[in-house]
Amino acid sequence: MALCIHKNDIKYLIIGLGNPGIIYNYTRHNIGFFILDKISEKYSFTFIKKKLGFVSSILSYKNKKIFFLKPYTYINESGLAVKYWMKKEKVSLNNILIILDDIYLDFGTFRLKGKGGNGGHNGLKSIEKELKTDHYARLRFGIKNDLFITNKIDYVLGNWYQHELKYILKKIDISMDIIFSFVVNGLIYTMNIFNHKCKLKN
Structure with a gap:
């Protein structure tokens, strides 16, 4: 697959990582799905199950065309x-x-970057493997807390605590602001604006 960069491209693909199935809905690993679901509620679009993922219709936003993807391959693939979907939608x-x-x-800490290592995240490992590069934008949402345990699998597949979930719901608009700024204003501008102030606080 050719991964060329064209200045006049106006179509954007926003991918939230997670695992399919109701049992994973409120797990820490599914924050990508969770954020996309909240965007769909706000902008009144639905996801349709298609090849390899749940895909939204095109959302027109400030003369940009955006569609959203929740892979159902499980995070590891x-x-x-x-x-x-990059290839299909060009x-x-x-x-x-x-x-x-x-x-x-x-x-609660957001970190936007344009490239970098996978940090041991199996979803990023899979994306790097398929795209043959780590030069793509990623928005990380911090899930570490004071009760972090050594078993990472159990931790990331564990459900949010109720107080955490309420905190996320209260501040979820920050993630939307970052995503739509990325589309409208570009990566560098958005990094400069948000990276220094993206820790969720009461």
């Missing part, structure tokens, strides 16, 4: 869905944004 590499959890960032 997220790259298959990302690669397929989305340039610089016009995708991956939303995921980060076990090493403090709970």
Whole structure:
């Protein structure tokens, strides 16, 4: 698959990582799905099950065309869905944004980057494998807390505590602001504006 960058591309693909199935809905690993679901509620669109993922219709936003993807390949093979839908919709590499959890960032901290390592996250490992690069935008949501345990699998697949979930719901608009700024204003501008003030506080 050619991953060329074209300045005039106006279509954007926003991918939330997570695992399909109701049992995973409120797990820490599913923050990507969770954020996309909240965007769909706000902008009144639905997700339809298609090849390799749940895909939204095109959302027109300030002369940009955006569609959203929740891979149903399970996190470990997220790259298959990302690669397929980039190619199908002819989305340039610089016009995708991956939303995921980060076990090493403090709970509630957002971090937007344009490239970097996978940090041990299996979803990013899969995406790097399929796209043959780590040069793509990713929005990390910190899930680390004071009760963090050594068993990472149990931790990321565990459900949010009620007080955490209420906190996320209260501040979820921050993630939406970052996502739509990325689309409208670009990666660098959005990083400069948000990265220094993206820790959720009461």
